[in-house]
Amino acid sequence: MPFASLDAFRAALAAAPGPDRAARAAAEARNSRLTKPPGALGRLEEIAVWWCGWRGVARGALERPQIVVFAADHGVARRGVSPFPAEVTAQMVGNFAAGGAAINQLSRLLGARLDVVDVGVGRPTADFTEGPAMDEARFLQALGAGWDAVDPDADLFIAGEMGIGATSAASAVAAALFGGGAEAWTGRGAGVDDAGLRAKTAVVAAGLAAHPEAAADPLEALRRLGGLEMAAMAGAVAAARARRTPVLLDGFICTAAAAALAHASPGALEHCRAGHRSGEAAHGRMLDALGLEAVLDLGMRLGEGSGAAVAALTVKAALACHGGMATFAEAGVSGG
Numbered sequence: 001m002p003f004a005s006l007d008a009f010r011a012a013l014a015a016a017p018g019p020d021r022a023a024r025a026a027a028e029a030r031n032s033r034l035t036k037p038p039g040a041l042g043r044l045e046e047i048a049v050w051w052c053g054w055r056g057v058a059r060g061a062l063e064r065p066q067i068v069v070f071a072a073d074h075g076v077a078r079r080g081v082s083p084f085p086a087e088v089t090a091q092m093v094g095n096f097a098a099g100g101a102a103i104n105q106l107s108r109l110l111g112a113r114l115d116v117v118d119v120g121v122g123r124p125t126a127d128f129t130e131g132p133a134m135d136e137a138r139f140l141q142a143l144g145a146g147w148d149a150v151d152p153d154a155d156l157f158i159a160g161e162m163g164i165g166a167t168s169a170a171s172a173v174a175a176a177l178f179g180g181g182a183e184a185w186t187g188r189g190a191g192v193d194d195a196g197l198r199a200k201t202a203v204v205a206a207g208l209a210a211h212p213e214a215a216a217d218p219l220e221a222l223r224r225l226g227g228l229e230m231a232a233m234a235g236a237v238a239a240a241r242a243r244r245t246p247v248l249l250d251g252f253i254c255t256a257a258a259a260a261l262a263h264a265s266p267g268a269l270e271h272c273r274a275g276h277r278s279g280e281a282a283h284g285r286m287l288d289a290l291g292l293e294a295v296l297d298l299g300m301r302l303g304e305g306s307g308a309a310v311a312a313l314t315v316k317a318a319l320a321c322h323g324g325m326a327t328f329a330e331a332g333v334s335g336g
């Protein structure tokens with residue numbers, strides 16, 4: 001859906017539907033009758049009920065998960081904020097096409113549809129220390145590209161990204177949204193050393209200083225300090241909500257993009273769970289600030305949607321138990 005203005009996108013966010021409460025209650029009732037002590041499947045139980053509520057079913061299985069990797073280049077990559085050169089973004093897009101990346105293996109294992117959407121490879125954002133990363137037209141285009149990438153028939157959606165420099169953009173957006181300064185939100189990304197981390201933190205601080213307007217408006221924070229792939233991820237997460245498709249958020253970059261939605265429209269992430277807690281230092285703090293609990297905590301810090309893809313295997317497990325187990329009555333087991 002092309003958005004003619006930021007207000008049009010805000011209106012789409014405001015129109016977000018809630019879960020199907022009757023389906024959720026039916027899934028909860030079913031869960032309480034299954035042959036196990038109450039609560040013995042731990043958080044798998046609430047994961048299954050969450051998914052059923054958004055899908056509008058009393059029970060179900062994961063059949064059409066979708067992963068979209070949004071790829072884009074960052075102007076700020078020129079500032080030496082990543083241990084890897086900017087050309088790795090395009091090279092990794094080639095690797096996705098050839099099936100050689102981590103996300104290829106995980107999406108195949110999950111049985112997911114994997115799409116790679118180029119929203120700015122070779123056409124970087126502006127360096128946010130010098131001006132807004134995106135003008136409004138480009139920002140709206142990326143939001144719309146993300147919106148359009150979501151398969152309306154998907155039964156679980158994951159947004160991933162590829163873009164050298166992206167953790168600097170995510171740190172800047174997080175600092176603008178949550179406050180606390182560049183130091184609190186800047187981490188090692190793809191692996192900068194101590195000197196690199198100091199330089200990266202200074203670049204994020206310079207970006208924040210250049211865009212005081214970002215603190216006042218979450219979508220402006222995303223436009224001025226974020227990346228094209230982050231804008232597309234935000235558009236995709238919003239589109240999934242419009243279709244009541246449950247979402248697993250990935251790591252630091254994905255969560256920072258989604259956080260802009262949460263700040264723009266309270267409740268915008270009700271259809272989301274945090275797939276994992278990334279090894280990027282500030283991700284846990286961001287999840288806490290958003291009130292999100294991670295499904296997994298494996299020290300992964302890759303991006304590409306990889307942490308959420310592993311978490312989707314846990315959703316599959318949760319739904320296999322919830323959908324397939326016998327009730328106490330069906331199995332003739334006493335005590336239910």
Ligand SMILES: Cc1cc2ncn([C@H]3O[C@H](COP(=O)(O)O)[C@@H](O)[C@H]3O)c2cc1C
Binds near residue numbers: 081163165166
């Ligand atoms: C080979 C390679 C594959 C990747 N896949 C995801 N990322 C991850 O690293 C980048 C962010 O880190 P930074 O902000 O430090 O540049 C993003 O592209 C992210 O998706 C990768 C990075 C590399 C090097």
Ligand SMILES: O=C(O)c1cccnc1
Binds near residue numbers: 167252253254301303
């Ligand atoms: O958590 C993430 O999304 C992440 C962390 C490091 C590098 N790329 C992505």
